[in-house]
Amino acid sequence: MHGTSALAADTAHSVTPPDAATIEKQWVAANRAFDGVRQAILAQTGKIAWQGPMQPDWQSLTGYTTPEWYRDAKFGIFIHWGVYSVAAYKGEWYPRHAYERTGEYADYYQHQIKTYGPMPQVGYKDLIPLFKAEHFDPNAWASLFREAGARYVVPVAEHHDGFAMYDSKLSDWTAVKMGPHRDVIGELAKAIRAQGMKLGLSSHRAEHDWFYEYGRTFNSDVNDPRYAALYGPAHPSISVKGEDGQDVDWTFVSDVYLNDWLARSSEIVQDYHPDLMYFDWWVGQPRFRGALAEFAAFYYNQAAARGQGVVLNYKLDDMRPGTGTLSIERGQAADIRAQPWQTETSISPDSWGYAENDTYKTPDEIVQLLADVVSKNGNLLLNIGPKADGTIPEQARQILLAIGQWMHANGEAIYGTRPWTHFGEGPTQVVSGTMQDTKTKPYTAKDFRFTTDNGHLYAIEMAWPASGQVLIHSITPSMKVSSVTQLASGKSVAFRQQADGLHLVLPAQPSGVHVYAYRIDVQKDEAETTKEGSASKS
Structure with missing residues (x-):
């Protein structure tokens, strides 16, 4: 030195x-x-x-x-x-x-x-x-x-x-x-x-x-x-x-x-x-x-x-x-x-x-x-x-x-998935382009990202809701949801479908990273709507 x-x-x-x-x-x-x-x-x-x-x-x-x-x-x-x-x-x-x-x-x-x-x-x-x-x-x-x-x-x-x-x-x-x-x-x-x-x-x-x-x-x-x-x-x-x-x-x-x-x-x-x-x-x-x-x-x-x-x-x-x-x-x-x-x-x-x-x-x-x-x-x-x-x-x-x-x-x-018909919903706007990844404002519990695989739709929630309840507007009543599962715990999630979207009453908050994924299954005749969106899986 x-x-x-x-x-x-x-x-x-x-x-x-x-x-x-x-x-x-x-x-x-x-x-x-x-x-x-x-x-x-x-x-x-x-x-x-x-x-x-x-x-x-x-x-x-x-x-x-x-x-x-x-x-x-x-x-x-x-x-x-x-x-x-x-x-x-x-x-x-x-x-x-x-x-x-x-x-x-x-x-x-x-x-x-x-x-x-x-x-x-x-x-x-x-x-x-x-x-x-x-x-x-x-x-x-x-x-x-x-x-x-x-x-x-x-x-x-x-x-x-x-x-x-x-x-x-x-x-x-x-x-x-x-x-x-x-x-x-x-x-x-x-x-x-x-x-x-x-x-x-x-x-x-x-x-x-x-x-x-x-x-x-x-x-x-x-x-x-x-x-x-x-x-x-x-x-x-x-x-x-x-x-x-x-x-x-x-x-x-x-x-x-x-x-x-x-x-x-x-x-x-x-x-x-x-x-x-x-x-x-x-x-x-x-x-x-x-x-x-x-x-x-x-x-x-x-x-x-x-x-x-x-x-x-x-x-x-x-x-x-x-x-x-x-x-x-x-x-x-x-x-x-x-x-x-x-x-x-x-x-x-x-x-x-x-x-x-x-x-x-x-x-x-x-x-x-x-x-x-x-x-x-x-x-x-x-x-x-x-x-x-x-x-x-x-x-x-x-x-x-x-x-x-x-x-x-x-x-x-995440693994092996493809995009849904649209990528997500929520109030937080991503700042797109090169050298922008630290400029996006913090995500909220109303921000979701969607992926699909093998007929399943996945909703990834970017933060935990204080009330333990969430609403996903993009999943409309016409999709006829049959079950919702919290991936981290494997537990079923109580839900109801209303005109404004899919309402979830969540189980206990999982420990670890504060991002939460749910598998959403729909009735068989509706499953095609959850397959690949603009980027199909060959």
Whole structure:
């Protein structure tokens, strides 16, 4: 631990960033040792992309169909874990902000030099030896995730920082060759699948092209060619507006970088055969579109050859609708979407990677979000951030266990379900769209979400009524309800149908998460009304 004297020792001074050509030459030279392997992977990728049911064009890719396992799974775990967890300072964007000396994020830079030493002598690379993962137990992680009710798990294979958590043949900056000296992704893949869950993998490498750009502006180790393979091109950000006023490009991205991105993405698929691949938002910029289409065709075709149903998550308008599965970051949909979709959010309202003194959402909030998303034909991918030593923060663990207890008792209303004719009712309005998941007001006992499966209608109540009685307006007398069951207790619920809806007199309030699910059965001739709504189950 360095004292405040490190500030005085900081010899950093402003410099003019090298031009794009110089940056690119340094980065290409740093990766030249892997040229042969890269070309071999690209050749195989191109071959498979053109040999199968899909071809690398967006029209062909509209032939994609979301696999049933994903539509049935509903709940998955995301894992942001890497070198950034060593700093444990406000999350996974630490390596970028640690080089911002002024402005909104200057505290990151101050923290970096106070804690680890002055630049250029010390930088993010020097956190790698401190990332030891000495208590990492993939089997214990997988067991916890299964107990939490997850049906798929998505570890980050590589984040924006450029440090691969898998055994890459295209880099020396990996968890196998440095830090933990373990194939983290390989070990997790084995443990996850041993628990009967599907394996997803996440790559954020597209953003690596510019991630360390602030280190270019002064005398930092980002400018040292010896570390170019870790820090990447670190091109300065630019903003180019199209005729419609929207951003159409954000940094320089070379063909060489695109080829490297495609090779690294394909390498992950070739070596680990993930059931799901997740890309962050940067793959939607125009320079990536061709490489993204080639990857999608390759991914779908190689999976089809093995009889594997796979999912490719994308954000915003990064892919043509129908060619993959939309993921809305920290957000929700306003209504039922015809195509399956996903929201990914973190157990923390502020960070994805582990941060000391972090705050956490309550189990109630997370289960309410799950119910809302599932009622609209979506899945919830819930993120946790383990500590650098490989342990999962105790508060996060307890939240997962609470969710698991609820899922064990009420999962019938979640797993394998499809939307009803409408998603729900109640006074609380969801704030839809990206980065909105903490803006919805607290739910009330009058808020319900509906799902269906095998002729059953499920009503999920978002809070407990003080009176022990509720009214569900959407279930009209014409539906002829025959029975209502509280899932958590298995007890029958007294009911009566009136012109204003279905009235319930509830049994005792179940313990645990304050969200309550009811199975509602109707007379056989009315059962068809409770089958799938806009998104039918095939």
